[in-house]
Amino acid sequence: MSDSAPDTAAPAAPGDLALPLLGMIAYFQLAAFTRLAADSGLAPTLTQRLSLAGYARNALNRVDRVAGRIVELGGDPQSAMRPFAGVLVEFDERTEPSTWSERLLKSYVGYGVADDFARVLAEGLDPASREVVDEVMSDDGHGATVVAALEAAGADDATLSPRLALWGRRLVGESLGVVQRVLGAHPEVVRLLAGALPGDEPQSRLFARLTAEHTRRMDRLGLAA
């Protein structure tokens, strides 16, 4: 399939960098599928269970869409995904939610950071791959559903907001830790980042951007970031 490996100046530059990024995105979406399906199974109402199941399915559909692009580029989807397998295990172990609200916030914050990370990196891709990433990252309503559910929960419980604000800080810290570990383990992603954010200290600017987006998301919930 792919002896289209070489890099530098010209030929395979976009595809070569696109494959690892698309692999990472596909893996994160597969992880989102697993997580949202698990949340669905624990949902307190049938309505929420069905709703989260639908978002899980959307995530799996995204895996397929990204895998399709990997194939178009001459890659193998599983080979592209495999280097990222397990990258969220530590995150999950360190962020076990103790309530339904904490569980909802975890997916909102965690996937928020993962999606933003992918969006930034995609700025360094060839237009066709970037279009796939933009399409895959488009809002499917999951965020709005979480915001509505947490607002409803907060209306019943005045002590919820400060606790969730604290939990949100914990989650974003751990999420940025995942990004840090990915950058540490994947020089090809660092290279892609340099292309996406040309200039000095792309990593600092990446983290500034991820943090700003997180703050915006917490604002939507009326929570201090």
Add this chain to the structure above:
Amino acid sequence: MSDSAPDTAAPAAPGDLALPLLGMIAYFQLAAFTRLAADSGLAPTLTQRLSLAGYARNALNRVDRVAGRIVELGGDPQSAMRPFAGVLVEFDERTEPSTWSERLLKSYVGYGVADDFARVLAEGLDPASREVVDEVMSDDGHGATVVAALEAAGADDATLSPRLALWGRRLVGESLGVVQRVLGAHPEVVRLLAGALPGDEPQSRLFARLTAEHTRRMDRLGLAA
């Protein structure tokens, strides 16, 4: 939506009985989604993880297909599903798999019985609803995937077959217990069964049929039922 509910002389007969059955099927498929997605998250290889995720998605697509028929009949999908919520909790608690092979066999045996139960009951439905059930219950390859995986596992481990045979007996016993509890708690399902298997002792004949189908499935695995 629909005050198109009544049909024949005995006003609500088909639709009236179709709604609870379709609700039960939709709920079982939602449970299958949750279970297969959880199995996917625990799969030992990425290939198996993706494969099981796809079967989970199929199950959720079936929920939607059945829900669509419920709406056509003037019912509300969640209202139809809700009476069956929780019917598998005890089953799950009593059949916690201790190995990957046991986990695979659990879905194969458990959904096998649930699907056969639904198929028998569907024989008492109006043709359009029955067509939906037949469509939804069509083989999506999950069984063949499990059979192939267990055969491969058995080739590596001669002690596996007898242990799985024992586990299969345990699973079918618990699965038939679920059917028994559904019949005990849902007179409308008993009524539907009487229509599906007219004559004496429909429940005995139902259990005979479910047991025979289970034996056939275990044969496919080369295991004693």
